[in-house]
Amino acid sequence: MSDIRVGTSSWADRLLLASGWYPREANTPAGRLAYYADRFNLVEVDTTYYALPSVETAAAWVDRTPPGFRFNVKAFSLFTGHPTAISALPRDLRPGGDPDGRVRRRDLPEPTYEQLWERFRAVLEPIAAAGKLGVVLLQFPPWLGYGEAAKRRIIEVARRCRPLRVAVEFRHGSWFDGDNARYTVGFLARNDLSMVCVDMPQGHASSVPPVLLATADPAVVRFHGHSPAWGGRDKQEKFRYAYADGELARWADRLREFARETDELHVLMNNCCGDQAQRDASRLAALLRRDRHRPGTDRLTLTPAGS
Numbered sequence: 001m002s003d004i005r006v007g008t009s010s011w012a013d014r015l016l017l018a019s020g021w022y023p024r025e026a027n028t029p030a031g032r033l034a035y036y037a038d039r040f041n042l043v044e045v046d047t048t049y050y051a052l053p054s055v056e057t058a059a060a061w062v063d064r065t066p067p068g069f070r071f072n073v074k075a076f077s078l079f080t081g082h083p084t085a086i087s088a089l090p091r092d093l094r095p096g097g098d099p100d101g102r103v104r105r106r107d108l109p110e111p112t113y114e115q116l117w118e119r120f121r122a123v124l125e126p127i128a129a130a131g132k133l134g135v136v137l138l139q140f141p142p143w144l145g146y147g148e149a150a151k152r153r154i155i156e157v158a159r160r161c162r163p164l165r166v167a168v169e170f171r172h173g174s175w176f177d178g179d180n181a182r183y184t185v186g187f188l189a190r191n192d193l194s195m196v197c198v199d200m201p202q203g204h205a206s207s208v209p210p211v212l213l214a215t216a217d218p219a220v221v222r223f224h225g226h227s228p229a230w231g232g233r234d235k236q237e238k239f240r241y242a243y244a245d246g247e248l249a250r251w252a253d254r255l256r257e258f259a260r261e262t263d264e265l266h267v268l269m270n271n272c273c274g275d276q277a278q279r280d281a282s283r284l285a286a287l288l289r290r291d292r293h294r295p296g297t298d299r300l301t302l303t304p305a306g307s
Contacts, residue, residue: 038066085102142172240276
């Protein structure tokens with residue numbers, strides 16, 4: 001039986017907190033996560049991309065969510081090849097020089113890089129031990145194009161996450177150009193890596209098509225929206241998009257069929273502008289719940305929050 005989990009790519013970003021989605025009484029980190037987890041059974045942790053939280057913080061996330069809840073955790077930016085602010089590194093691992101500068105892996109001594117990985121895995125440990133870790137999300141930069149060197153890099157990063165489940169999101173169209181598409185799918189399947197399907201604006205160098213194929217469990221679909229400002233630098237405008245009823249209905253049909261190819265499907269709204277992601281995720285979940293009662297959907301389960 002295929003489980004479909006629906007959630008959003010954040011539960012505590014500044015714009016969401018200011019939107020009024022949380023009731024006044026949910027005024028603490030614990031209260032907000034509990035409120036979120038009462039409505040959704042999946043969330044993506046994006047704070048780990050920007051900095052490494054403490055192990056105690058990760059353990060608190062586990063304690064504030066019900067059994068069966070899932071966290072998909074985004075890998076630290078340095079691991080996936082993004083220039084990373086020095087200030088994002090733990091104080092004792094920061095290199096000398098400009099404190100406002102940025103670093104890449106090549107700028108750090110090997111022992112420092114290894115220590116960063118050790119601390120990241122320590123953050124994942126309490127989540128995994130509780131059975132609440134979905135996948136580690138490797139979101140690679142827009143300049144990582146298709147090629148053998150890039151594949152080796154992906155395998156090396158994924159190896160450091162094992163035995164945990166790993167999902168890969170590409171942001172360069174060359175991975176799906178022509179014959180590359182089938183080679184990309186085969187590469188991920190052979191290495192037991194979940195291919196992240198993204199719904200996003202097309203026509204940009206970072207655009208990839210919304211390919212619904214299960215290369216490993218769980219399958220992951222992320223919705224970025226279709227903002228006309230996608231190519232700009234304003235992050236808020238880049239994700240300012242509300243899915244229309246018809247769009248969500250069509251996606252519900254596609255997701256229901258896709259869920260037959262995998263044991264578990266993770267669906268995440270990433271149009272995080274105010275509370276739009278939460279509202280669209282709620283609407284999509286309601287459509288999928290309704291679809292359970294349609295003919296031919298008896299093998300699909302929309303896992304309820306708290307299970």
